[in-house]
Each structure stands twice: as structure tokens, then as C-alpha cells.
Amino acid sequence: MRRLSSAVFRVAAAFLVATITVCGAASISQAQDKVRIAFLVKNLGNRFFDAVRDGGTEAAKELGNVEIIYVGPTSATAEGQIEIINSLMAQRVNAIAISANDTNALIPATKRAMDRGIKVVSFDSAIASEGRIIQVDPSETKLIGAKQVQMMADAMGGEGEFAILSAASTMTNQNNWIAAMKEELKDPKYAKMKLVTTAYGDDQSDKSYRETLGLFKSYPNLKGIISPTSIGIVAAAKAVTDQNLVGKVYVTGLGLPSEMKAAVEAGATKSFAIWNPIDLGYTTTQIAYNLIKGTVKGVPGDEVPAGRMGKVKVGPDGVVVMAEPFTFDKSNVAEYAKVF
Amino acid sequence: MTSLRYEVADRRKAAAADFWLRWEVLLLVLLGIVMLVNSRLSPWFLDYYNLLDSTFNFSEKAIMALSMTLIIVTRDIDLSVASIIALASVFMGLAAQAGAGVPLLVLIGLATGLLAGFANGAIITRFQIPAIVVTIGTMSLFRGIAYVVLGDTAITSYPAGFSWFGQSYLVWSIPFEFVLFLVLAAVFGFVLHFTTTGRRIYAIGNNPVAARFSGIPVDRYRLVLFTLNGLMAGLAAVLLTSRIGSTRPNIAAGWELEVITMVVLGGVSIMGGSGTISGVFIAVFVLGMMTFGLSLMNVPGIVMSVFVGVLLIASIAVPILIRRMLRR
Numbered sequence: 001m002r003r004l005s006s007a008v009f010r011v012a013a014a015f016l017v018a019t020i021t022v023c024g025a026a027s028i029s030q031a032q033d034k035v036r037i038a039f040l041v042k043n044l045g046n047r048f049f050d051a052v053r054d055g056g057t058e059a060a061k062e063l064g065n066v067e068i069i070y071v072g073p074t075s076a077t078a079e080g081q082i083e084i085i086n087s088l089m090a091q092r093v094n095a096i097a098i099s100a101n102d103t104n105a106l107i108p109a110t111k112r113a114m115d116r117g118i119k120v121v122s123f124d125s126a127i128a129s130e131g132r133i134i135q136v137d138p139s140e141t142k143l144i145g146a147k148q149v150q151m152m153a154d155a156m157g158g159e160g161e162f163a164i165l166s167a168a169s170t171m172t173n174q175n176n177w178i179a180a181m182k183e184e185l186k187d188p189k190y191a192k193m194k195l196v197t198t199a200y201g202d203d204q205s206d207k208s209y210r211e212t213l214g215l216f217k218s219y220p221n222l223k224g225i226i227s228p229t230s231i232g233i234v235a236a237a238k239a240v241t242d243q244n245l246v247g248k249v250y251v252t253g254l255g256l257p258s259e260m261k262a263a264v265e266a267g268a269t270k271s272f273a274i275w276n277p278i279d280l281g282y283t284t285t286q287i288a289y290n291l292i293k294g295t296v297k298g299v300p301g302d303e304v305p306a307g308r309m310g311k312v313k314v315g316p317d318g319v320v321v322m323a324e325p326f327t328f329d330k331s332n333v334a335e336y337a338k339v340f
Numbered sequence: 341m342t343s344l345r346y347e348v349a350d351r352r353k354a355a356a357a358d359f360w361l362r363w364e365v366l367l368l369v370l371l372g373i374v375m376l377v378n379s380r381l382s383p384w385f386l387d388y389y390n391l392l393d394s395t396f397n398f399s400e401k402a403i404m405a406l407s408m409t410l411i412i413v414t415r416d417i418d419l420s421v422a423s424i425i426a427l428a429s430v431f432m433g434l435a436a437q438a439g440a441g442v443p444l445l446v447l448i449g450l451a452t453g454l455l456a457g458f459a460n461g462a463i464i465t466r467f468q469i470p471a472i473v474v475t476i477g478t479m480s481l482f483r484g485i486a487y488v489v490l491g492d493t494a495i496t497s498y499p500a501g502f503s504w505f506g507q508s509y510l511v512w513s514i515p516f517e518f519v520l521f522l523v524l525a526a527v528f529g530f531v532l533h534f535t536t537t538g539r540r541i542y543a544i545g546n547n548p549v550a551a552r553f554s555g556i557p558v559d560r561y562r563l564v565l566f567t568l569n570g571l572m573a574g575l576a577a578v579l580l581t582s583r584i585g586s587t588r589p590n591i592a593a594g595w596e597l598e599v600i601t602m603v604v605l606g607g608v609s610i611m612g613g614s615g616t617i618s619g620v621f622i623a624v625f626v627l628g629m630m631t632f633g634l635s636l637m638n639v640p641g642i643v644m645s646v647f648v649g650v651l652l653i654a655s656i657a658v659p660i661l662i663r664r665m666l667r668r
Contacts, residue, residue, distance in 0.1 A: 070638075075594065080641065082583075105586035105588070
């Protein structure tokens with residue numbers, strides 16, 4: 001047995017060496033003339049990121065000679081993304097655009113990639129500044145807050161009582177947006193609008209629904225609800241429809257077209273917004289392309305040409321902020337509902 | 341079941357079929373096929389630096405597979421290893437936040453693993469509860485502690501020198517992690533196949549009762565093996581935490597099954613008593629090279645796990661079918 005297993009080892013070693021040398025001779029570096037940009041997302045099977053990829057593909061077609069690689073780990077972990085970064089490095093892609101599962105854990109890997117001349121940008125969920133060249137934010141807090149107040153004003157005719165239905169009271173995102181809404185409300189043009197209360201649905205459909213019914217009871221003159229969460233807005237719109245309050249109470253906020261299509265068609269929601277993942281993918285691809293071609297360095301103050309998005313400006317810390325959230329209403333919700 | 345257990349009695353005359361049907365040989369053929377197919381499909385595969393870099397993806401799991409082999413050979417199983425990594429990583433993170441230096445961090449990582457493994461072994465042997473039950477429990481327990489401590493935050497304040505373990509290269513661009521795996525594989529192979537201790541481990545796996553009657557302190561062996569397995573998980577935690585420089589409660593999620601996959605593909609019977617380190621050693625490369633090749637073709641992870649599943653079932657079913665055909 002022992003003699004056999006040592007024989008096995010010898011065969012093993014010989015086999016490995018033979019395979020490597022034989023195949024290694026038929027060597028590698030075929031000239032890759034295409035510019036390859038990889039989108040590494042948090043995890044696959046997420047429609048938001050699928051839409052980001054579609055935006056990337058659109059930009060790639062416009063630029064010509066650009067290939068988009070779309071990859072992501074099975075579960076949303078940093079280790080999974082690092083494995084993929086290693087394989088992208090091995091493939092010598094020209095740029096990697098990442099929506100990171102961990103702000104810091106990817107830095108050693110992306111630094112290595114950048115050392116080898118690969119341009120690393122992050123989008124949506126950022127990598128800390130030393131691990132990437134540019135971060136593309138889909139929007140910023142102030143714009144997100146202001147947009148929702150504007151939509152509310154539009155739906156309720158600029159006057160009356162309205163409420164906010166948020167997620168959990170501890171959520172940083174929502175709290176920042178609500179603070180921004182209150183800031184926007186100070187503008188004299190909203191003088192006739194009154195924010196009566198903020199309710200919390202904890203991002204659970206049933207709780208959000210019950211909280212909405214509670215709002216109807218407590219505030220009979222309620223004319224509108226802003227829900228800055230994709231779960232709350234669906235529940236609130238459903239409550240409006242179920243209680244036959246369509247036309248009396250309007251719901252707006254942040255939601256996904258695919259989930260809000262019914263509410264818009266029923267009339268419970270006039271318009272709602274979300275950052276546009278297609279534009280996000282489009283802009284990110286344009287920026288990565290410009291970095292690869294060397295037209296910009298990506299330092300703060302640079303203006304990067306980004307096709308139909310015009311020029312985008314690199315801000316402090318290498319952050320690019322895109323425009324205000326994209327608005328959806330009857331005219332376009334059905335079309336986008338197919339996308340995300 | 342007509343099981344081919346590890347042979348202790350006299351040696352039969354080796355026939356050609358014995359050689360070609362040996363698990364290790366089949367795995368080598370499989371590895372050769374994987375290498376050939378990958379090098380055909382991707383121009384980036386057979387590159388010295390790429391292949392060595394790809395070992396980062398599996399070295400930590402491979403190190404755990406070595407001690408897991410011993411556990412499975414003795415008819416036990418340990419499902420808590422990935423959670424031990426999380427726990428050890430959390431304690432290292434807390435120590436790093438408190439300003440601990442590199443040697444202390446490593447020590448804390450290893451000690452946490454050791455103690456967690458000892459806890460597993462002590463509960464299993466003291467109360468005679470099946471290992472699968474206990475380690476399912478500690479799997480939730482250890483990771484639960486990590487979640488309680490960290491919530492949705494991460495610890496990233498590791499000292500500069502700490503990154504050496506998971507990110508450095510030794511000579512000829514060979515990663516330190518990989519060298520460590522090779523050395524440990526040699527040690528484990530020697531102990532299991534060339535010492536009395538190894539013999540006894542097989543004896544326990546073949547028949548724990550008979551082993552007990554032959555004077556082998558079965559429970560002490562199991563306790564030591566579980567402690568060792570915990571220590572290896574602690575070592576993996578040091579390497580992984582050093583490699584990514586960050587601790588999150590979901591670190592190494594799902595790794596227990598990947599480690600067990602390596603061991604089972606390596607020909608270690610889940611019923612205990614048979615299997616070799618060399619088999620597991622080759623299986624590590626089969627899986628590592630296959631996933632690396634697939635990732636070079638940007639195959640999504642979900643599809644990759646389909647491949648691994650098919651490979652695992654096929655590689656176990658095919659030899660059984662061939663043996664059955666030969667016997668007729």
C-alpha cells in the first residue's frame with residue numbers, strides 16, 4: 001500500500017509538471033484589442049444591478065470596442081468579491097467597477113489590481129478612497145429629500161396636511177433623507193403644506209400597511225404620504241387603494257417601478273422616484289473608459305465626458321455625484337417596470 | 341454495503357485494475373482533464389503567476405480540510421469550523437481595536453480556535469452526543485456571538501504588519517498561505533499514514549467499540565482531533581482576516597460545506613475508516629483549479645456550485661459503477 005501511494009505521488013507530480021509545461025508552451029498573451037470593463041456587483045440575481053449592467057452595455061455600444069463583463073458572488077460577501085477580483089486581475093481586464101460588500105475588506109485586493117494598471121472605480125456602495133480611483137454616487141441626500149417634497153407638492157396641489165411613512169426609526173439613510181425633506185420644506189413656496197407626523201413601518205409590509213391605516217384615522221384631512229422606502233411606499237399605496245381613498249390621498253416617495261406600476265395605474269400614486277440604475281451603469285462605464293484611455297486622471301476637480309449624461313465633475317475624495325433621482329409616472333412606469 | 345475499508349491485514353498482490361481504480365489516480369486524471377480543458381478555454385489559465393495567485397482562493401479552506409479529514413476518518417464531522425473562523429476573527433478584531441500587536445493577535449486567533457474546538461470535543465465526548473448535533477449547535481452559537489458583538493459593523497483597525505500572513509509572497513512569488521498548506525499537508529500525511537497515531541485513527545473509524553477494547557482511548561483521541569480542528573480553523577481565521585484586513589460577522593459564511601466537499605471528493609468515506617491525505621490533497625487542487633478556470637470564464641457563482649455538485653456526485657458514482665461492472 002505504501003509503495004503504491006508513493007508511486008501515486010510520483011505519477012501525480014509527473015502528471016502535473018507535464019501538463020503545466022506542455023500547455024504552458026502554447027503560451028498566453030494574445031493581443032486583446034478590446035477594452036474590457038468588468039462590473040462586479042454585490043450579488044447576482046438582483047434586478048437593480050441587472051439594470052446597472054444594461055446601462056453599462058448601452059455606454060459600451062456607444063463607445064464601440066468595449067466589452068462589459070458582468071460578475072458577482074453567489075452570496076453578498078467580501079470574500080466572494082475578492083475571489084472574483086483575483087480572477088479579473090488574472091484576465092487582465094482594463095477596469096473593474098465595483099459595488100462593494102465591504103468598504104474596507106476589498107482594499108488589499110483592489111490596490112493590487114491598481115498596481116497592475118487596472119482602473120478601479122466603485123459605484124453605489126463605495127470602497128474607501130484609498131482602494132479606488134472614483135466613487136460614483138447615484139444621487140445625494142439633499143437631492144433625494146428635495147425631490148420627494150417636490151413630488152408631494154405636485155400631487156397635493158401645494159397645500160394641505162401630509163405625513164411621512166419611514167422604515168425603522170434607527171435607519172441612517174431614511175433619517176438623513178427626512179432631515180433633508182424638512183430642510184426643503186422651509187422654502188416659502190411650501191408654506192401651505194404641513195407635515196403632521198412621521199410614522200415607522202420598520203420596512204415590513206404588514207406593519208407599514210397598518211401604520212398607514214392609523215394615519216387615515218388620526219388625520220382625516222390627510223392629503224398625502226411620503227414614504228422614502230421601497231417597502232413602505234408599496235404598502236401605503238395599497239392601503240389608499242383598499243380604503244377607496246384614491247384621489248383624496250396621494251402617495252409618493254422612493255420605489256421600484258416594477259413594484260409601483262399597479263399603484264400608479266390605480267391612481268394612488270401620481271409620481272415617485274428612485275435613482276436610475278441604468279444611468280448609473282452608463283455613467284460608471286463612461287468614467288472607467290476615460291480613465292483607461294487616460295483622458296482624465298480622476299482627481300478632484302476633473303470633468304469627465306460621459307456621453308448623454310454630459311460632463312460629470314469629480315468632487316472631493318474622488319466622489320462623482322449624479323443628478324437628482326429619476327421620476328416615474330404614468331407615462332414611463334410600465335416601460336421601466338420591465339427593467340427593475 | 342461492501343465497503344473497501346483501509347486494509348490492515350496482509351497485502352494482496354497489486355493488480356493493474358487496483359492501481360487505475362485507486363481514488364487518487366482517478367482524481368489525478370480528473371485534475372489533468374480540468375487543467376487541459378481550462379487551458380483550452382481560457383488564455384489566462386496557464387500562467388505561472390495567475391496559478392499561484394489563485395491558491396489564495398482555497399489555501400485557508402484546504403488547511404482546514406486536512407484536520408477535517410482526520411475528523412471524518414474517525415466517523416465524526418465538524419460543521420462549526422466556519423463559525424469558529426468568525427468567532428476567532430471577532431476576538432482578533434476586538435484585540436486589534438484595543439491596540440494589540442501582531443504576535444498577540446495571532447495568538448488570540450489560534451487560542452480562540454483551540455478553545456472553540458476543545459468545547460466541541462468536550463461536549464461530544466463528555467455527554468456522548470453525536471458530533472453532528474453538537475456542531476450544528478455550536479455553528480449557530482459561535483456565529484451568533486459574532487453577530488451580537490458586531491451587528492452590521494466591521495472591524496478594520498488591524499496593525500500594518502498583520503497583513504503579512506495572508507498577503508505576502510515567499511520566494512518565486514509563492515504565497516505564504518500556500519507554502520503553509522503544503523507543509524501542513526506533509527505533516528498531516530506523515531502522521532496519518534506513517535505513525536501509530538494514524539493507525540489508531542483508522543481503527544477508531546473502522547470500529548470505535550473494537551478500538552476501545554484494543555486499548556485505544558477513543559474519546560481522548562476524538563477530543564484531541566476536535567481541538568486540533570478548532571486550532572486549524574483558528575489558523576485559517578488568522579490567514580483570512582489578515583488577507584482581507586477586515587472582520588464582519590458573515591466572514592467565511594458557508595465554508596464548512598466547502599471544506600467537507602474537499603474531504604469527501606478526496607475519497608474520505610463519510611462512514612469513517614478510509615481515505616488518505618493525498619486524496620484530499622489532490623481534491624483540493626481539482627476543486628481549486630476548476631473554480632479558478634470557471635471564474636476566468638466569468639461563470640456566475642451559482643452556476644459554479646452546480647458544477648461542483650455534479651463533479652462531487654459523478655466522481656463518487658462513477659468509480660462505484662465501474663467496480664460493479666468489473667465484478668460481473
